[in-house]
Amino acid sequence: MAKANMRPDKNPMPSQDPKVRARNFDEVALGYTEEMALDEAMRCLNCKNMPCVAGCPVNVHIPEFIQKIRECDFEGAYQVIYRTSSLPAVCGRVCPQETQCEAKCVRGIKGEPVGIGRLERFVADWHNAHSDSAVSVPESNGHRVAVVGSGPAGLTCAGDLARLGYKVTVFEAFHTAGGVIVYGIPEFRLPKAIVRREVENLKAMGVEVETNVVIGKTLTVDELFAEGFEAVFIGTGAGLPNFMNIPGESLKGVYSANEFLTRSNLMKAYRENSETPIMRGGCVAVVGGGNVAMDAARTALRLGAEKVYIVYRRSMEELPARREEVEHAEEEGIEFHLLCNPVEILGYENPENSRDPKNGFVTGIRCIRMELGEPDERGRRRPVPVEGSEFTLNVDTVIMAIGTSPNPLIKSTTEGLEVNRKGGIVVEEATGATSRRGVFAGGDAVTGAATVISAMGAGKTAAAAIHDYIQNP
């Protein structure tokens, strides 16, 4: 075997120039070339105990696929990943590798870990560009399973079950399949053509996708069983947006991140001729510090905002978004107002004219400075307001990106489905089994807002458990 490349840093990801990309919706990261991929693959030490695999929620056989890259067998590398992950092109882009596989990489002890995510993306893109091999349709085992929600958890569960020969029907409330990877994650981070292709692959394997069906409304879980489905997987995500309950949140120009991103991503409001409206331009404040906040801020910028602020109550150290996303946002010119918390959103009111069309639109956001106090129960230092430190940011749009709660629609129409205090569906962790026989669940509907890959891991776990449940009744 060729000697490993011992350079301490990983091959940088080629990206669009920040000034240019801040005004377009094309993908930011451009992907490795073959040369870069081969060079990066040579950095892998091919450790016998494979610590990286243990860091992957879906157990991708990482050293094995990297070995295939070294052999220039890119399709072979893809097949290794595809054995355990149904969405390689998606994961290569949006997984937080730095806290998962790459966090365990031995090369990370002295220097940077192997760029596993970048290699995964390279392999998936190579496959999508070069492979014309038709998806093989597994032999049917005659059993039917319903999957509710077509996000990462649902698609993974459906894919794994389809490979085992199950006849799977996926029900999606929206008009397009993909869930959060379609409505939530912007085009510049995850082109929608990639998601479409993954969904088409599933359909080619025999998975049926029924859009425009709201389980809990159009059909209930009980009706799915009555129709002959033997098991049901619920992967409905964490739907309901949280607000701060401060004055002014009902003013025109205040969005939840869900609404703002859905308008832009799913409804294509970023296109000039879109039939779906969205507020563009002006100054924008995004409240929150997660990946969703970064996505909203960078979307606002691309929609033509003059200035975009992130308002976050803790410091950069506690900011939960991926480092890479924060760096991208900073490069593009997003301004971070850290240790600040909104206390009120201000609106225009013409005292002379109650019919002034400008009335009721946002004019600013009033914030208070914070300092970090004692650590809370999760060990994060609790932010405490600094008395008398209020200040106003003049903005036209405010986007609340402070988290979501699970959607109660299914729970309220499914008898015997236990949920926790926060509304998340209670499951047995090892199987995803809920309190209702034959009903399994996973992803944000169980955990509250988390990552694409952890939802995929849960979909995978549940698929195995559903297989076991149906085969060994």
Added chain:
Amino acid sequence: MYSIISRQQLNPTVVSMEIHAPLVARKAQPGQFIILRVHEEGERIPLTVAGTDPEQGTVRIIFQIVGATTKLLGEKKAGESISDFVGPLGRATETEGLKKVCIVGGGVGCAIAMPVAQKLASQGCEVTSIIGFRNRDLVILEEEFKACSAKTILMTDDGSCGRQGNVTVPLKELLEQGERFDRIFAIGPLVMMKFTVAAAKPFGTPVTVSMNPVMIDGTGMCGGCRMTLNRNGEKVVQFACVDGPEFDGYEVDFDEAMSRGRMYADFERHAYEETCNLLNKEVQ
């Protein structure tokens, strides 16, 4: 795709359609709504269900052509289809135990009020219907209301048909004459619902109103339809799509709802004009 089974022009700007959507038809109840997209690149708009035929698998919608999307929808003919139609969403009207009600409908809101009136009548409830329109050319569903109501009062703003005045005039008269209703259902423009609540207030009659705010998904996900309720002195935020669309009229902040309804006024006017221009070109 969802086929348009029939199309009927009720007045110059209001159209009734029956859409083939068997799953929705089987479930939808008065008070609930659907969301549709006319075509693949279209906007999602909510419309309250105006009736269903579960056997035929059809859902009736009645809408006024007010913007780009309703303009495009209105151009569709029977036999054509629309790309998306999802529902039923929201909560159904609570009609249980009501013995005597007043239905107050304004304009195209009458289309939503009608199935509520019909359901109440079918449960043996005595229905008084007050329906109002701008002028005689815009009157819709008069016969349907008469068929299910003990008393139907038709109002027009200009007096060209029925009595002149707005719907709160006869409502006040009835209440002042000592008529007592278990509940009033007010469905129509926000300002009409606001003044219906004001008219009922001195008599303490409960009022249910049906809200139709901006929304995208209709399942609680976007929060665009949020509205502030004043409940026992406290401000409570609820989502019209999952908590409504019907609310206790005394709790609704109508001024806020009216303001929020105008968020995209400029965009909508522009989009409507563009669509009209486009359609006119096609005609030429």
